[in-house]
Amino acid sequence: MRKGPPVTDFDPGRRRFLGNLGLAGLGALGAGSLLSACASSASGPAKGDSSGAVTLQSNLSSPQAKTAIEKLIETFNKQGKGTATVNTIASETFRTQLPTYLTSANPPDVYTWYAGSVANDYASKGLLLDVSDVWQGLGEYPQSLRTLSTDATGKQVFVPMTNYWWGFFYRKSNFAKWGVQEPKTWADFLALCETLKGKGVPPIGIGLGDTPWVASAWFDYLNIRINGAPFHRDLLAGRQRFDDPKVKAVFTRWREVLPYFDPKGKAYPFQEATTALLAGKTGMFLIGTFFADAAPKDALGDLDFFRFPIIDPAVPVAEEAPTDGFFASAKTRNPDGTKALLTYFTTAEAQEEYVRSSSGIVLPVHPKAKAADSPLVSKGKAMLASAAELTQFFNRDSSDALQPTADTALTKFMDKPDQIDAILREWQAGAEKVFKG
Amino acid sequence: MIRKLRTGTFHTGMTLLSLLWLAPVLWVVVMSVRSFDDIATNGVGSLPHSFTLDTYRQAWTDGGELRALVNSLLVTVPSVLLSLGLAAVAAYALSRYRIPGRRTILLLMLAGNLLPPQILLIPVQKFSELTGLYDTLWALIAVQVGFGLGFYTFVLHGFMRDLPGEIQEAATIDGAGPAQIFARVMLPLTRPALAALGALSFTWIFNDLLWAITVLRTDDRMPVTPALLALQGQFVSSWNVIAAGTVIAAVPTVAVFLRFQRHFISGLAIGAVK
Numbered sequence: 001m002r003k004g005p006p007v008t009d010f011d012p013g014r015r016r017f018l019g020n021l022g023l024a025g026l027g028a029l030g031a032g033s034l035l036s037a038c039a040s041s042a043s044g045p046a047k048g049d050s051s052g053a054v055t056l057q058s059n060l061s062s063p064q065a066k067t068a069i070e071k072l073i074e075t076f077n078k079q080g081k082g083t084a085t086v087n088t089i090a091s092e093t094f095r096t097q098l099p100t101y102l103t104s105a106n107p108p109d110v111y112t113w114y115a116g117s118v119a120n121d122y123a124s125k126g127l128l129l130d131v132s133d134v135w136q137g138l139g140e141y142p143q144s145l146r147t148l149s150t151d152a153t154g155k156q157v158f159v160p161m162t163n164y165w166w167g168f169f170y171r172k173s174n175f176a177k178w179g180v181q182e183p184k185t186w187a188d189f190l191a192l193c194e195t196l197k198g199k200g201v202p203p204i205g206i207g208l209g210d211t212p213w214v215a216s217a218w219f220d221y222l223n224i225r226i227n228g229a230p231f232h233r234d235l236l237a238g239r240q241r242f243d244d245p246k247v248k249a250v251f252t253r254w255r256e257v258l259p260y261f262d263p264k265g266k267a268y269p270f271q272e273a274t275t276a277l278l279a280g281k282t283g284m285f286l287i288g289t290f291f292a293d294a295a296p297k298d299a300l301g302d303l304d305f306f307r308f309p310i311i312d313p314a315v316p317v318a319e320e321a322p323t324d325g326f327f328a329s330a331k332t333r334n335p336d337g338t339k340a341l342l343t344y345f346t347t348a349e350a351q352e353e354y355v356r357s358s359s360g361i362v363l364p365v366h367p368k369a370k371a372a373d374s375p376l377v378s379k380g381k382a383m384l385a386s387a388a389e390l391t392q393f394f395n396r397d398s399s400d401a402l403q404p405t406a407d408t409a410l411t412k413f414m415d416k417p418d419q420i421d422a423i424l425r426e427w428q429a430g431a432e433k434v435f436k437g
Numbered sequence: 438m439i440r441k442l443r444t445g446t447f448h449t450g451m452t453l454l455s456l457l458w459l460a461p462v463l464w465v466v467v468m469s470v471r472s473f474d475d476i477a478t479n480g481v482g483s484l485p486h487s488f489t490l491d492t493y494r495q496a497w498t499d500g501g502e503l504r505a506l507v508n509s510l511l512v513t514v515p516s517v518l519l520s521l522g523l524a525a526v527a528a529y530a531l532s533r534y535r536i537p538g539r540r541t542i543l544l545l546m547l548a549g550n551l552l553p554p555q556i557l558l559i560p561v562q563k564f565s566e567l568t569g570l571y572d573t574l575w576a577l578i579a580v581q582v583g584f585g586l587g588f589y590t591f592v593l594h595g596f597m598r599d600l601p602g603e604i605q606e607a608a609t610i611d612g613a614g615p616a617q618i619f620a621r622v623m624l625p626l627t628r629p630a631l632a633a634l635g636a637l638s639f640t641w642i643f644n645d646l647l648w649a650i651t652v653l654r655t656d657d658r659m660p661v662t663p664a665l666l667a668l669q670g671q672f673v674s675s676w677n678v679i680a681a682g683t684v685i686a687a688v689p690t691v692a693v694f695l696r697f698q699r700h701f702i703s704g705l706a707i708g709a710v711k
Contacts, residue, residue, distance in 0.1 A: 057654070062670025063499055063678075090667035093650045100559075101654060105566050108654070271673060275480045293673035296474035 053083040054337040056326075057101060057108040059094035060358075062293065068358035069112075075353065076344045082337040084110075095400075102127045102329055109332040110341055115148045115323040116396040117237070119158045122327070123151035129328035129335060130155045134342045140367050141346075144390055148323060159342045160325035161351055162362040165380045166217055166393075167305035169277065169291065170284040175304075178283070182306035186253070189309040193260040196283040204257065205282030206265035207273030208414075212407040214270045216394035217286050219410055220320055221308040222250045229318035229389040236398035238435040242409075242428040243421075251413060251420050253311065258417055266414070270294075288322065288393075289361035289380065303376060307383055316388035322396055323365065401437070405430035469493070469680035481676050495675075496668065496682035504657055505664035510689070512574050512649075512660055513642045516581040517635055523582065524589035524634075525627065529619050531590070532597040533605060543594060546587035554584065558651050565652045576652040577660070581642045589634055596630040597623060632700030639693045661686045 060069050066088050073086045087108065089097070094112075101107055102122060113119060122128050128151070135146065135156040149158035175181070178199055183189040196203035208215055223232045227246050234240045235247065262282045265273055270287060274294045277285045285291070286308070292300060310317065326345060328338045344350050351364030355372055363371050363381050371377050384390065395403040409427040413420060467485055468476070475487040496502050527546075531539045561580060562571070570576035600623070608618045624631075646662040653659055656667065665686060668679045 059671060061667045062673065063495075063668075063675070065670070087654070088656050088667065089654065090663060090669055091671040092669065093663060093666055097650060097654065100562055100651075104562075104571065106571075272480055275477060278478065288672075290672040293670065294477055296477040298474070299478075 052334060052337075053085050054110060054332075054334055054341050055108040056084055056086045056110045056112070056341065057094070058086050058088045058112045059091040060112055061088055061091050061094075062360075064293075065358045065360065068354050068356075071357050072345075072350055072354055075350070076341060079344070081344070082340040084337070084341050105331075106333075107329040107331050109334060109338045110326050110328045112324065113158075113327055114392070114396050115145075115158050115160055115325055116392040117399060118396055119149075119327055120151045121399060123153075123157040127330055128157040129330050129332060129338065130157065131159055131328060131339060131342055132156045134159055134339050134346065137343065138346055141365070142367065145323070145365060148390075148392075149325075158325055158327050159346055160323045160365045161345050161354065162325070163321045163323040163365055163384070164289040164360075164362050165384055166221070166286065166288045166320040166322075167307055167380070167383070168284045168286050169303055169305045171278065171280065171299070171302050172304045173302050174280050174283070182304075183309050184306075186309045186311045190256065193257060193283075197260060201280070201283050202262035202264075203260040203283040205262045205273045205277045205285040207268050207270030208265055208411060209267045210269040211271075212411050213395065213403055214273075214287065215410040215414065216403070216406050217288075217320065218254060219250065219406065220391060220394055220397075221286070222253050222311075223247070224318040224320075224389075224391060225308060225311040225315060226250055226253060228315045229391055232318075232391060233397060236394065236402070238431065242431055243424040247424060248420065251417070251424075254413070255417050258414065261414070266411075288320075292361050305376070305379070317386070318389035318391055319384055319387040320393055321384050321387075321390040322393045324362075325365075399434070401434045402431060405434060465680045465683055468677055469684050471677050473675050473677055476677055489677075492675075492677045492681035493685065495678045496685060500668050500678065500682050501657070501664060502661065502682055502685055505659060505661040506686070506689070508574065508658060509643055509660035509662075509686075512577045512581065513639055516578050516585070516642050517638050519578070520582040520585040520589055520638060521631055521635060524586055524593050525624065525631065526619070527586070527590045528593035528597050529623050532594045533618075533623075534615075543591065547591050549587045550584075550591075554647060558647070561648070562651050571652060572654050572658065574653075574658060577649060580648045580652060581645070584648075585638055585642070589638065592634060593627060593630055596627055600626050629700050632697050636693055636697035636700070640690045643690050 056069070056073065058066070058069050060066055069088070070086055073084050077083050098111065098113070101111070119128070132155050135141075135149070138146075145160050146156070149156045149160060151157045178196060178201070180192055180195055183192045193203040206214060220232065223235070226249055231240060231246065235242065235244075241247070262273070262276065264276070265282075268276075270291060271294045273282070273285060274287070274291045276282050278295055278299050292303065295303070307317075307319065326342055328335075328342065332338045346366065348364070348366040348369035351366050351369040355362055355364050355369075361372070361377060361380070363377070363384070371381050391397055394406055405427055408430070409423050412423050416423075468481065469492055470488050470490065471485045472487040472489045472491075475485065479486055530536055531543055536542070565571040565576040565580070568576075570579065604622055604626070605618055608622050613621065643660075644662060645660075646666070649660050649663050650666075653663070656664075659667070665679060665682045668675065668682055
């Protein structure tokens, strides 16, 4: 039983038919003109032909970094070795869309991204341009960077530009007020935590709400201090097991300092943990230098840091130094222009200019490029230079797919340290799925 | 006495409820006039310790919001007009004529709306590349029209079906063909529904983020939602500038809603009572 008013019969009579035809024709006409309009404006600026401008797809979306990269491209264009345009995409969008960009039929030529296994993953799928030519001119670069930029088949696929460091950051004025010194060893560190706790300050700040990956820094550092960087890399590459007793030893150490963590740290992201540190509500904070972008400008001069305390003096000292730079699409229609741009990024002048105009604390990777002239930066640079080995960061040394397994395991551990055996078993199971997938 | 008390309670309760409803909006407005150092020192949730309107300038010039707004309107206006136009034609045919399989067609259109858009992201991206529309505003318009069409047709179909058949019969007797009936009789009568849908679809398309970042990759073609996202840095964001940008981006939708709200309410009510 149908409701509603009577419906006119569909009557393909001549008059009606003509009427319908007219209507349909109108539609077709509209669609036709629309399509042709599309076609004429679809191509936009001609990209990708061998003499055209190279497109740099950039995730440096914070205002200062964006300005810095735009300036760099401007200088490059003035040099006459080629032309390039920069295309800044929100970093969060960029992260999710990067596979789409790389696999599209007419991809952008150059991309900002991270060195290490995240780049090698794309290389193993044949998506990245072989940039060994660019590396031939980089004799001065240290071997560690060359290794970092080399994929499994032995060709270079990545061009580094800057890196930064991680450390325990604190306010000099607060440490002076509390009458405490930078610790060197694990015992010093525990003593420092005890002192701060005695003064009513939560000693160790952390921000795990929205940014649970920050906890991975603790895992990375404890692991490279206790088991050393080679074991750490093997573990993250799936050649060791997370339920290994050596990994458990990491968590045994971690438990010693768990009572000193800021209990509020689980609720807020690291940006707010930064605010808490600067306000003196926490004593110190293990974080990368990027956190300083969240600090008010007048507090920057008061910041200092110390390296993650040494636990076993027999283990060669390694530091986390995440390296940022560029790779290029294998499908670029202008390999020469692309390589010219990448070569420009490797020069000391370009890196110095970038470091100057981006307010963030980053170090140029060119051995002869001058870093920013501040005590904090000199100290960071010296720390990295003195390290026997460099690691990147959990996700950069493994994969973005493995990162969530770490986030789950570490957050759970900080909540229920008693269940560490079960947590590590689960972590291993989760990691196996990732490595198989 | 009791009546007074009840009125009083009602008003207090409703005021509190409205405040609760408006609190996030107010929070964003307050945040948009704070300075970055204030937010960095006191946190995003604290009361303001500073006042600045420079955030609006930054969002407008550094954030490129003007171009983003123009892009948004370039996509939204044609999308709304085209999808409503096509939906009205489809609904007219499906509701007033015995087209074979019309029920199936309608159900198919509705079924398309039940699919979560996320599973279509990659097909849509690949298809837009195939047609050469990838990274153009046309692609976005096509996607928005395509995805809106089913729902708009369904709503308009329900509306047109309930218009009295006598009007159409009278028009037919007067010698009007289907096209004339559509243009002169149906469309004017459907105006409340069209206005309500117009306001809704304007908001949906204007506020869409997912499709924009799926079919576009060049920053100066991005509409306003991805442009707002682009104000976020990799690690640290200037929340005050983002808040200012959000306030600016909300203006067109609020304007459209205020303009159409009369139709919107009457449009919703029509068909409720028979």
